[in-house]
Amino acid sequence: MVDEENQVILIIDDQVELVETYKGSLEDNYSVRVATDGPEGLAKFDADVDVVLLDRKMPGMSGEEVLTQLRASDVNCRVVMVTAVEPDLNLLSMNFDEYLVKPVSGTDLRNVVKRMLARNALEEHLQATFAVSTKLATIEEKLSADQLAQSQEYHDLLDEFESRRSGDVIQEAMTEGFSAATLEKLELLLDKGH
Numbered sequence: 001m002v003d004e005e006n007q008v009i010l011i012i013d014d015q016v017e018l019v020e021t022y023k024g025s026l027e028d029n030y031s032v033r034v035a036t037d038g039p040e041g042l043a044k045f046d047a048d049v050d051v052v053l054l055d056r057k058m059p060g061m062s063g064e065e066v067l068t069q070l071r072a073s074d075v076n077c078r079v080v081m082v083t084a085v086e087p088d089l090n091l092l093s094m095n096f097d098e099y100l101v102k103p104v105s106g107t108d109l110r111n112v113v114k115r116m117l118a119r120n121a122l123e124e125h126l127q128a129t130f131a132v133s134t135k136l137a138t139i140e141e142k143l144s145a146d147q148l149a150q151s152q153e154y155h156d157l158l159d160e161f162e163s164r165r166s167g168d169v170i171q172e173a174m175t176e177g178f179s180a181a182t183l184e185k186l187e188l189l190l191d192k193g194h
Contacts, residue, residue: 012041
């Protein structure tokens, strides 16, 4: 069970009104830090941060650039892209944990934070398996079969998923009480024959 009161959420988005809305949805249960641009977000990022909610398209320093710097640090945290940018093949090379397209409700925001905090408690192999499955599910939902077939990055991600998955992955996650929504995404991929 995750102790929510001690969890730190960092919101990085250039739209001030959205930052305040997101903060209002989360601050009753978590310690929330906010930033309205990439450099400010990086300045507020440290080892105490458990989950980052990151806008993909910001002036000056993009969310993709911020994500690269977050991942280059020694801090192991979950990063959720919360953006108005529809998923495209570029996201295959991005190292995020989940991708939400705006508008995002307070309930969706709270649910994704809970999923990410639950994922923090999982072993590294299982965390990576879920991150890959989420990315595959997101891209397969939004792009055509022809677009996917032409993408070497997509095929590489499928190969990575195949090498990571084992018969025990879903069973282990269920015994850990992992989020039903994430398990559904992983099971859908398994059912598709990946």
